[in-house]
Amino acid sequence: MKYLLPLVVIGLLSGCGLLPKPELNVSQAELNPVSETMLALQAKKGPKYPIPVAVYSFRDQTGQYKPQQNVSSFSTAVTQGATSMLIQTLLDSRWFTPVEREGLQNLLTERKITKKQPKSKDSEVPQLTNARLLLEGGIISYETNVSTGGIGMEYYGIGASELYREDQVTIYLRAVDVHSGKVMMSVSTTKRVFSQELRAGLFRFTSLNRLAEAEMGFTTNEPVQFCVLQAIELAVAEMVDKGIALGYWSPNSQS
Numbered sequence: 001m002k003y004l005l006p007l008v009v010i011g012l013l014s015g016c017g018l019l020p021k022p023e024l025n026v027s028q029a030e031l032n033p034v035s036e037t038m039l040a041l042q043a044k045k046g047p048k049y050p051i052p053v054a055v056y057s058f059r060d061q062t063g064q065y066k067p068q069q070n071v072s073s074f075s076t077a078v079t080q081g082a083t084s085m086l087i088q089t090l091l092d093s094r095w096f097t098p099v100e101r102e103g104l105q106n107l108l109t110e111r112k113i114t115k116k117q118p119k120s121k122d123s124e125v126p127q128l129t130n131a132r133l134l135l136e137g138g139i140i141s142y143e144t145n146v147s148t149g150g151i152g153m154e155y156y157g158i159g160a161s162e163l164y165r166e167d168q169v170t171i172y173l174r175a176v177d178v179h180s181g182k183v184m185m186s187v188s189t190t191k192r193v194f195s196q197e198l199r200a201g202l203f204r205f206t207s208l209n210r211l212a213e214a215e216m217g218f219t220t221n222e223p224v225q226f227c228v229l230q231a232i233e234l235a236v237a238e239m240v241d242k243g244i245a246l247g248y249w250s251p252n253s254q255s
Helices: 004-018 036-043 082-093 104-115 224-246
Strands: 051-054 096-099 133-155 158-177 183-205 211-221
Touching: 036 082, 036 224, 082 096, 082 133, 082 224, 133 183, 158 224, 183 224
Parallel strands: 051 096, 051 133
Antiparallel strands: 133 158, 158 183, 183 211
């Protein structure tokens, strides 16, 4: 028994080598998986003609920074690229045709350069596509520690515990008629952000002056940007269904 605990500690430490660890500079880039919400939207009948929409900005309106204990952090809690996410979602939905407005100044500058070229077919720049709808809104809330909890047990210096935490992100999306300025509809979606920590450890005196201690564990955190993307996809899907119910647009009967 005197030598049993040191052997157990050595075994635990050597067993840590069996835990999966990310290798640096070896992982390959991969496409983001298509969510169930987007697959369900794409499976529906599309419109006869996609609706031209403009998105000038869909930004973070929360003013939240990443929560860190005892550290001043200037990193934002949510992504600042929500506009790009919304445009990609509109394209993937097949219901809308986004027109470039976020980088409009760059587009106008490039068109001016093209017009100054010697007269040719390539220099004949057509008129910009007009948008029928203007989509506005943003990420309006990010709440931390909406719910927390855990469970643990320790006996004779050997213990294990599990902790979890849930945050919450909320977005608003509204559609505005460009011709009349009327707000046609507004939708809101919420997504929970889940974090989990598992830990196990050993703490025991093997003799009067000798202490054996070992610990292992891991954490799992949902990426906030993917949660924002899922909330945006659900908002777009809800807007499509709401527009059909209100008679603003209808699916193509032949598709």
